[in-house]
Amino acid sequence: MHAYKLDQPERLRAHLALQHRLYEVRDDGQGGQHWQVVSAQDFSAFEPAAEPPPFSAKSFFFAERELLFRFDGGQFYSALPAVVPQVLFGLHACDLQAVAYQDRFYAADPHYQARRRATLLVGVDCLHSCTGGFCSIVDSGPAVREQSADLILLPRQDAAADWLLLVASEAGHAALRGLRLPVAADDWQAERSANQACVAAEQEPQQEIVDGIVSLNDGRIAAATWEALGLRCLGCSGCTTVCPTCSCYAPRDRLGAPDSMQRERVWDSCLYQGFQKEASGHNPSATSGQRVQRFWSHKFGDGFKAQFEAYGCVGCGRCDRVCPGGIGVHGVMQRVAQS
Amino acid sequence: MRVVPSICTFCGVGCGLGLRVEDGRVIGVEPQPGHPVSQGQLCSKGWATSFAIEPYKRLTEPMIKEHGGFRPASWDEALGRIAEEFRAALDQQGPGGAGVISCARATNEDNYAAQKFARAVLKTHNIDHCARICHSPSVAGLARTLGSGAMTNSIADIDVADLILVIGADVTENHAMIGARMLRAQARGATLVVVDPRKTRLARLADIHLQVRLGSNIALLNGLLQIIFANGWENRAFLEARCEDIQPLRQYLAGLTPEQTSAATGVALADLQRLALLYSHAKAAFTAYGMGITQFQSGTNNVIAVSNLALVCGQIGRPGTGINPLRGQNNVQGACDMGCLPNVYPGYQEVADPAVQAKFAAAWASELAQAPGLTSQGMLKAAQAGELRALLIMGEDPLLTDPDQNQVARAFAALDFLVVVELSLTETAKCADVLLPAAAFAEKDGTFTNCERRVQRIRQAIAAPGLARSDWQILAELAQRMGYPGMAWADAEEVFDEMAGLTPIYSGMTYAALDAQHGLQWPCDAAHPQGTVILHEQSFPLGRGRLLPVTQVAPDECPDVEYPFAFTTHRLHFHYGGGSMTRKSPLLERETPAGLLFMHPADALKLGLHDHQGLRVSSRRGYLETRVQLSDDVPPGTLAMPYHFQEAPCNRLTNSAQDPISKMPELKACAVRVEPLPPGQAPSAQAGSREVEHARL
Incomplete structure (x- = not known):
């Protein structure tokens, strides 16, 4: 990777915002944080969030609700989204890993790919762990992988030093055209390794996650343990909604004038009883415990890891925050590791 | 994408949510992080908000x-x-x-x-x-004992309670963020007690579940008080400082025995004694109740009985305590x-x-x-x-x-x-x-x-x-x-x-x-510009709290030869009221069949019914057809139906007998009989709907 010195990340942001619709996570002043459009004239300070935003980048590509096609009684009309070139500025390594995961899942999906191809991803390394994160254990961060971003921002432990900017793709390289940046002589590889070690130390070993993954793959967990967890699952769909790698959707047909209809797809959740229920009434995941087991097997199962070359869990901890039953990733893995 | 802060519209908890707006429509929601009530979480209904209000199938003109x-x-x-x-x-x-x-x-x-x-x-x-x-008996009952009919404490009081007593409320399903908070309190060491004729999720997770007989609330609450008085566990300092004369209530209950209470409620003697001890000795006991207290012809007296228990033990007016009716809408x-x-x-x-x-x-x-x-x-x-x-x-x-x-x-x-x-x-x-x-x-x-x-x-x-x-x-x-x-x-x-x-x-x-x-x-006025978190800290609106003796009253209609099953109604986590909003979500609608009757497997065995079989359910007021779902949530002899589904409207069966004070009808208890439909015959939504059809003309 090429590395440049960047006196102000805001300069890069303004440069990219000239040619793209640029999004960054901003506080809403009410305790919330959202991806918001930032104009080229906006020079307010770029401060990478200490915590991952409530919503990952998932919905930029896999929309929570979107029209797939219309039918007017005689003919089908596709409804591919209209896209404009866009930049997601300041993505953490975990969320970029999740985008890479979704890229594989939706490799052949034209709706997803239309949006994805129009997007430049600007990642940012984390110098410190967020609360409850464990990217260093599932190998999704804190350093942004070269393959998962177009540009990577590297903040410095020394706040007075210039930021570094790593170019991770052709598209990233092209996007810098017109921006003069000095080449960095610093040993950024060593610096990133040191940052990584620092975050790993802050995250501690989290043995329950490590042990839980082993137990889960060994099939050593009693059905009763899963059912006890299942009793605490309200089926709210919060975890699957905020999970950056969850990719399931349901079709939704809306009937219009006689003989016409529209098909949407909407985010679905495998924690719903109806998710796998078949027309006969048979349900392969009939109990709540089976559904909880199935969900976590998708996140930590060796088979999925082999297929996607990464765990389905990127260690962001969002499920811990939204689960009313206290069975987000830490709640589950503690009980699973003990059983 | 804009995110507009708002409040969830699906129950009385009042969770903070952000409406995710794109191209002039709400495409989704997100929980408001740090909201004092919901703390960054939502239930299934909240997450499904965008379907509930979308223009599809809405009325758009007079x-x-x-x-x-x-x-x-x-x-x-x-x-x-x-x-x-x-x-x-x-x-x-x-x-x-x-x-x-x-x-x-x-x-x-x-x-x-x-x-x-x-x-x-x-x-x-x-x-x-x-x-x-829903809560007219709370307004009437608490007006009589305290002078004000709202939740006396706040949801955050759950965090500092060391005992949580839930009576007749299916909290994880209907007030999910309060239920979640109760479970978190239990995880940090609070004792969770649920009184409910059904084995709800919260009852299964509770430290103690008293599976009372349907409609025996007053017998239970009077019985607990009798044990408390008999052992001298009442809070004398509180009673002297804050309440009117205790003697009439004490004398009224003196005639009871724990054995009678056990027989009337179906709760084991040891459980009654344990709860009486725990509740009266708790540093802070948070009492919450729902329709399982109010929707009876004795609704107002049920509320008074709850109030008596809290007052006698001084479990009110302090952090972590209170009489807390959980409001539905x-x-x-x-x-x-x-x-x-x-x-x-x-x-x-x-x-x-x-x-x-x-x-x-x-x-x-x-x-x-x-x-x-x-x-x-x-x-x-x-x-x-x-x-x-x-x-x-x-x-x-x-x-x-x-x-x-x-x-x-x-x-x-x-x-x-x-x-x-x-x-x-x-x-x-x-x-x-x-x-x-x-x-x-x-x-x-x-x-x-x-x-x-x-x-x-x-x-x-x-x-x-x-x-x-x-x-x-x-x-x-x-x-x-x-x-x-x-x-x-x-x-x-x-x-x-x-x-x-x-x-x-x-x-x-x-x-x-x-x-x-x-x-x-509220109250939020010149004297309390920041509002009021806990009511009745110094005194009650009535001055002193009133302890009013109340008598157990059986439901107006109890099972008999003709209608042999006790029948109750409830709600499901996935739906809200008549379902006009939640049933627009394809995901929530997929979760449950449009109408179902819960029955204990032992009853089904006796009647020769199998799971999901079609049947006719009749009361003295009407009949409907639906499918049976076998479940040990209900005890043998008691059937339950949710009221969200027009295809199987359980309120065609319920009784309009009223609480004389609040005019609350007895939605929670009546008597029914069931008859299986012939094999292969699907339940019909039209069965028994003649008068409803007539009203549409």
Whole structure:
């Protein structure tokens, strides 16, 4: 990777915002944080969030609700989204890993790919762990992988030093055209390794996650343990909604004038009883415990890891925050590791 | 994408959510991080908000019924027709000839407008709403023992309680964020006790579950008190300092024995003693209850019995304690606060008080009726008697949610004129003569008051579909046409300000103050500008708390040879009320069949029924067809049905026997029989619906 010195990340942001619709996570002043459009004239300070935003980048590509096609009684009309070139500025390594995961899942999906191809991803390394994160254990961060971003921002432990900017793709390289940046002589590889070690130390070993993954793959967990967890699952769909790698959707047909209809797809959740229920009434995941087991097997199962070359869990901890039953990733893995 | 902060509309908890808006529609929601009530979480209903309010299958223009069918009409024509028909009803029958049923899902501003319309325009106190069938006994019971009928403490008190007693409330399903908070409290060491005839999720997770016999609340609560007195476990210091004479209650209970209580409730002796000990010795016991206390003909006395227990043990007026009715709808607290009740003006100011009458007559520049009005059930009865001719229903679906559906249908059929203001074509809306399209909560500004008395802002995020309008705008326009100029508000804030000026418990509130800190809890006035988190810390509104002896009363209808099963009704986590909003979500709708009857496997074995078999369920009032779902959630001998489904409306079976004080009907208990349908025959939604069909004509 090429590395440049960047006196102000805001300069890069303004440069990219000239040619793209640029999004960054901003506080809403009410305790919330959202991806918001930032104009080229906006020079307010770029401060990478200490915590991952409530919503990952998932919905930029896999929309929570979107029209797939219309039918007017005689003919089908596709409804591919209209896209404009866009930049997601300041993505953490975990969320970029999740985008890479979704890229594989939706490799052949034209709706997803239309949006994805129009997007430049600007990642940012984390110098410190967020609360409850464990990217260093599932190998999704804190350093942004070269393959998962177009540009990577590297903040410095020394706040007075210039930021570094790593170019991770052709598209990233092209996007810098017109921006003069000095080449960095610093040993950024060593610096990133040191940052990584620092975050790993802050995250501690989290043995329950490590042990839980082993137990889960060994099939050593009693059905009763899963059912006890299942009793605490309200089926709210919060975890699957905020999970950056969850990719399931349901079709939704809306009937219009006689003989016409529209098909949407909407985010679905495998924690719903109806998710796998078949027309006969048979349900392969009939109990709540089976559904909880199935969900976590998708996140930590060796088979999925082999297929996607990464765990389905990127260690962001969002499920811990939204689960009313206290069975987000830490709640589950503690009980699973003990059983 | 814009995210507009708002409040969830699916129950009385009042969770903070952000509406995710794109291209003029709400495409999803997100929890508000750091919201004091929901702490960054939502339940399945909250997460499904975008489906509930989308334009698809919404009413978008006024409609007038002609020849049994609806045709579109302009606002001008529809409102003109309504004004004419209401005038005719009033001319014929006098001020008692018309009434309004307001809406616990609508905003405070809408509800304030509804009662002002009834009182200042129609000149009647015939104004009520669905609090009648959820917590009217709480208002009546706690008014008698404490002097104020709302949740005494706050949801955050759960965090500091060391014992949590839940009676007759399915909290994880219906008030999920409160249920979640209770589970977190249990995880940090609090003892969780659930009293419920059904084995609910929370009951299964609780430290103690008392599976009481349906309708034996007073026997249980009296029995616990008797054990407490017999052991000298009452809080003498509290009783001396804060309550009236304890002797009548003590003497009344002295005749009881724990054995009698055990026999009456079906709860083992040891469990009774354990709970009596734990509750009376807890440093802070948080008592929460729901419809399992109120929806009985003994509803008010049930509430008094809860109050007795809390007062005797001094479990009130401190952090982590309290008597905490869990309110069902997002703004049922607010609709009560706004005076959508036949006996009180906004802020519980009595209609019977001449000074109050004079205050409102002057403020509204209108003559006002002297006599209190009719309750919702009373209005339906009056309609059948030909005494009430015209009724306006705002956003409620009594045909599905009130007891004895056929009786409701007969009342609708007997009315000269029914106006329904709604989001979509509900069962009740189908019976209307004129149908008006309402704006949903994401389409208007206003406030909701949650069950802990917290008044919170909602904000317009998108335009209403078609010609739909806010309820208060509709009522204001109608008032104008009926010759009353006093409702010509410019916006929701102006309605709020007028209300706050007349309502002492809201008098310290403004939109700006509510915006600043996730709402304010009433009473909020000059003396409490930051609102009130815990009520009754120093004294009760009555001065001293009252301990009133109450007697166990069995349900009006108990199982017998003809109708051998006890029958109760409940809610499912995935649906809300009559399902008109939640059933628009393809995901929630997929979760459960449209109607089902829960039965213990032992009963099914005796009757030779298999899971999901079709059957007919009959009571003395009507019958329906549905499918059986075998479950040990219910005890043998007791059947349960959720009330969300028009295809199998369990309220066709329920009993309208009433609590004499609050007029609460006994929705929680009646008697039924079941008969299997022939093999292979699917249940029919039409079975038993003749009177409902008639009411639609």
